[in-house]
Amino acid sequence: MTMQVSARGDYAVRAAVALASAHPDTVSAQTLADEQSLPHKFLEAVLADLRRAGLVRSVRGADGGYRLAHSPTTTTVGAILRAVDGPLAGVRGQRPEDVTYGGAAAHLPDLWIAVRAAVRNVLDEVTLAQVASGKLPARVRRLVTAPDAWEPR
Amino acid sequence: MTMQVSARGDYAVRAAVALASAHPDTVSAQTLADEQSLPHKFLEAVLADLRRAGLVRSVRGADGGYRLAHSPTTTTVGAILRAVDGPLAGVRGQRPEDVTYGGAAAHLPDLWIAVRAAVRNVLDEVTLAQVASGKLPARVRRLVTAPDAWEPR
DNA sequence: GCATAATCCTACTTCTTCGATAGGAATAAT
DNA sequence: ATTATTCCTATCGAAGAAGTAGGATTATGC
Numbered sequence: 001m002t003m004q005v006s007a008r009g010d011y012a013v014r015a016a017v018a019l020a021s022a023h024p025d026t027v028s029a030q031t032l033a034d035e036q037s038l039p040h041k042f043l044e045a046v047l048a049d050l051r052r053a054g055l056v057r058s059v060r061g062a063d064g065g066y067r068l069a070h071s072p073t074t075t076t077v078g079a080i081l082r083a084v085d086g087p088l089a090g091v092r093g094q095r096p097e098d099v100t101y102g103g104a105a106a107h108l109p110d111l112w113i114a115v116r117a118a119v120r121n122v123l124d125e126v127t128l129a130q131v132a133s134g135k136l137p138a139r140v141r142r143l144v145t146a147p148d149a150w151e152p153r
Numbered sequence: 154m155t156m157q158v159s160a161r162g163d164y165a166v167r168a169a170v171a172l173a174s175a176h177p178d179t180v181s182a183q184t185l186a187d188e189q190s191l192p193h194k195f196l197e198a199v200l201a202d203l204r205r206a207g208l209v210r211s212v213r214g215a216d217g218g219y220r221l222a223h224s225p226t227t228t229t230v231g232a233i234l235r236a237v238d239g240p241l242a243g244v245r246g247q248r249p250e251d252v253t254y255g256g257a258a259a260h261l262p263d264l265w266i267a268v269r270a271a272v273r274n275v276l277d278e279v280t281l282a283q284v285a286s287g288k289l290p291a292r293v294r295r296l297v298t299a300p301d302a303w304e305p306r
Numbered sequence: 307g308c309a310t311a312a313t314c315c316t317a318c319t320t321c322t323t324c325g326a327t328a329g330g331a332a333t334a335a336t
Numbered sequence: 337a338t339t340a341t342t343c344c345t346a347t348c349g350a351a352g353a354a355g356t357a358g359g360a361t362t363a364t365g366c
Binding site: 002003004006007009010013014017018020021022035036037077081082085086087088089090091092093095097101102103104105106107108110111112113114115116117118119120121122123124126131132133134136140141143144146149150152153 | 274
């Protein structure tokens with residue numbers, strides 16, 4: 001199990017946060033790509049995912065672009081990531097509640113569920129507006145300021 | 154960002170838990186593979202990783218096999234996963250503390266750090282003995298029994 | 307000594323996914 | 337018309353994941 005932020009996920013969140021801070025204006029993919037140093041064409045594909053998920057609205061034609069479909073204060077990072085990368089957690093491609101083990105590992109699914117819940121408690125509670133402003137919820141902030149949170153392991 | 158348990162990680166933890174429940178006996182890879190229905194040769198490679206990481210000791214020759222190098226009550230699931238899959242969390246292959254963003258996403262690293270801390274708080278606190286017995290620490294148990302922890306999203 | 311059962315080592319295959327690019331069609335503003 | 341955009345399809349190369357193959361090495365028990 002590793003928690004990897006893919007390029008897709010990273011780009012999607014960065015673009016979404018940029019849209020949040022420009023909200024409710026519409027911003028072109030080119031501008032987003034320049035601001036955040038993202039590959040333009042790749043970003044287009046990512047934004048298309050967000051649009052299909054209903055998180056972002058697009059406007060075609062000159063002076064078109066993208067804007068958030070809902071308020072930055074209600075759109076969570078978790079929603080963005082699910083839209084581009086699928087479910088937040090999985091075990092060998094399956095959902096944690098679907099795996100079953102025999103013998104000594106019988107209780108292992110409990111642990112996978114716990115990890116997923118821990119991740120959700122962060123990603124589904126933090127909104128784009130909070131990331132843009134840097135004002136994370138107290139419970140999340142506490143994780144960041146814990147003594148060894150910045151230590152590699 | 155998605156928290157994916159790879160086959161390597163899954164197999165490693167299952168084998169380690171099985172070793173924990175047999176501790177301090179040594180168990181052959183073949184037996185482990187049979188008990189947990191794992192591909193034998195692949196499991197060998199995984200156990201080799203655990204050995205190189207010093208988490209498991211091996212005994213060669215007939216009647217040989219593997220055993221935990223330390224007590225099941227001190228070996229954590231996090232340690233097992235790191236041994237086979239590398240760091241628990243990453244952003245586009247880099248460590249969360251190494252990425253930097255400009256513009257609206259400037260505070261984003263805080264969020265990645267928080268997610269990693271949340272994951273560590275589970276995986277580095279749960280030991281193989283606890284998984285084998287099903288007696289997870291209270292804080293982790295609470296995550297599992299939360300109302301919608303078993304709901305897909 | 308010899309058969310047997312294990313770990314250990316190297317290499318290989320196959321498949322999928324990830325990240326990214328290319329080219330152009332449709333759309334709308336000026 | 338021109339220009340700036342989204343949108344669609346197709347393609348590409350590299351890397352990794354999952355698993356297999358074959359045999360060399362090591363120890364046990366007869």
